Amino acid sequence: MKRTFRPALNALCGGALAFAAFGAHAAQTITIAMLNNPDMIELKKLSPAFEQANPDIKLNWVVLEENVLRQRATTDITTNSGQFDVMMIGTYETPQWGKRGWLAPMTNLPADYDLNDVVKTARDGLSNNGTLYALPFYVESSMTYYRKDLFAAKGLTMPDQPTYDQIAQFADKLTDKANGVYGICLRGKAGWGENMAYVTTVVNTFGGRWFDDKWHAQLDSPEWKKAVTFYVNLLKKDGPPGASSNGFNENLTLMSSGKCGMWIDATVAAGMLYNKQQSQISDKVGFAAAPTAATPNGSHWLWSWALAIPKSSKQPDAAKKFITWATSKGYIEMVAKDEGWASVPPGTRESTYARPEYQQAAPFASFVLKAIQTADPTHPTLKPVPYTGVQFVGIPEFQSFGTVVGQSIAGALAGQMGVDQALAAGQATANRAVQQAGYQK
Template sequence: MKLAKQRGDFTARLRRGVCKSAWKVSGSLALMAMGAGASAATITIASVNNPDMIELKKLSPAFEKANPDIKLNWVVLEENVLRQRVTTDITTNGGQFDAVMLTSYEAPLWGRRGWLVPLDDMPAAYDLNDVFKTVRDTLSDGGHLYALPFYVESTMTYYRKDLFAENGLTMPDQPTYQQIAAFADKLNDPAKGLYGVCLRGKAGWGENMAYLSTVANTFGGRWYDENWRAQLTSPQWKKAVSYYVDLLRKDGPPGASSNGFNENLTLMASGRCAMWVDATVAASFLSNTTQSRVAGKIGYALAPIADTPKGSHWLGGWALAVPSSSKSHEAAQKFVAWATSKQYIELVAKDEGWASVPPGTRKSTYERADYRQAAPFASIVLKSIETADPNDATAQKVPYSGIQYVSIPEFQSIGAVVGQSIAGALAGQMSVDQALQAGNTAADRAVRQAGLQK
């Protein structure tokens, strides 16, 4: 039984009179210059500090030039800080932000509660049908779209082709985690500043737990059983987390418990990681010769598997939404549409090259010969996105949907607590068993207080 059936009162449509968009326009320039006659507005955008978002800020003067009545105020934050500040602002109706970066975890939950402006009535020029349907579905609830995808990602394996060739190693199209460990042992060379593998270790439900959830899934684990009893002390979770901790301690970089997506991206791009398993969106950065010292040396494979292929790679990414508490709905919607449009993709291609455009959102991007030629990773990314199934991500039955998260409001706090415990185990502050026992207790308590556990 899925969440909607278990929490009828929560899943009821709690929309609170959110204003509907009244900004239908037409014409090829609609997304670049809608409503120039409206009163002046300054919109504040909350953004994560990932490379693609830094590029968005860099190119945003093009939006302001086309919309002189709108000024943009940027708040760019590290991922964990962004999530905390945006969640606080949204849930308290603070009105600090007019456009926010969020994910497929927050969009349907917050939209259901009336905290986000529905984006159903997109102008024809936006071409919403060009956005992959699976992507639209993850950002929707009850037939309403609550966010527009900026980029969409799954996970993949990055590896140094030159190092593999020098050592007589061959990366399979989809390696096993046992093979990853063997490769890491062979390639690890700390004396030369080279580490066998880099993985997320920084605590956070969207950092180490996003990745570790996929590891647990493919080792046969699940967050909860069908009665909402936490399963973090199960043999599958113990095996998965023990593997992860042992691998990073033996063949990972020092201080791995402080490394999240951006830190590992920097390590990989500077040539200090032989392998890295993480978000597919990093492929464009690693292939950019102006940003990566290993451009041209990176190989790509599907995310590793262990006992089952289910849930071994996630379906996620970042999207833009308009909080209901914003005082500038129309101006914010114009910006959100522009930043996720075909026109914006063309701007990035012109500025950084086709390999660097935001991936995973539009069919038209993958239909372009320019993109396919510039992005050798495109087919793996597309396959990973298309085969990730949030409704069938575990070997055993579960009462929730989600791959790298559990789609309940309480998961932010659950994931944060469990992430802290496992980061502590990675840092040697406690054993894996102690970390999982502490996490299991917190995970049980949260769903019991939420009324899910009978």
């Protein structure tokens, strides 16, 4: 009896010890809600290096299209469901969610992270009341890209600071539909951060604004009508077919495959367009400032895609370790080795812009940094406004009414309704939203 009992007891104790040892070394899994843009796909590709250096942390990726990511992240944070340990959000959400106590503050970062190296504009945009709530993965403004070879063939010269009238004239001359080349590509896909990010900058520079200083919607103003009519006519005449379905990624594909004479969009695309592995026009790309019309105010945006930790995360320490790695100087070096210096995440660190390798590989570097530093979310329009944000209105309700307005404008672009009808619907939606929220005085 004793002889048979002891081995059983030993086996039981050994199993318990083994289980305890396993429990001590069981990997924590952190779930990351991530955007499907090229820079983020590169992050996922390089992330095994993080897991090798941190064997106690496993990464679970949920990679989503922009509109879906925003929806999922907002649902998760507002319901406190804790689905995600890390989420990619931007300069719109971060200060608002931080203020509400929904995000973990980015304090006590490792000394070698060198927070002072992070571009001040980026830090300010991701802070509320002096507290940082996310670390920037990349920072962007907007700019004009164009095909130097097509401009030369037509005897055209792109000015450093084009006007929208000049852009329309160039687009007419560059369009060659028989050969599958369209004079201009622009965002048309509905979404507050898709078509409305771009359209709002057009409205701003045409002298318009979302709301007057008493929170009355202005979508039925002459400036909105002029700006949106210009945008719709330009794309209908000189844009690719199905433009109302094209967001950032679709236009990036069109431009890099040689289908667009010009493209006005995020400065982050420069690294992809100049990358020989990703772009058929890498040696033919020219760049200029985002176009202006009546005023330079709000003609180019400021945005950061950043990594934040929801308060509902069950693994905040592991999440923070990952975020600091993904936004570190060391990560930028890894991308440079893998993809070349032109393709490193831009706009985040002064040290990147000081690197001779970056300056040489990225002729757009100093231009982009200046665009980021001169975009002014506190004075986004010609006339006074009660909100901050160049390509968005910095209030929680904008996410909802901005998307509805985006759907109406995409409808006008697709020919389903007129511009007047789209703006009348948008005016009613925006006014209703701010009335219900108690903004109007």
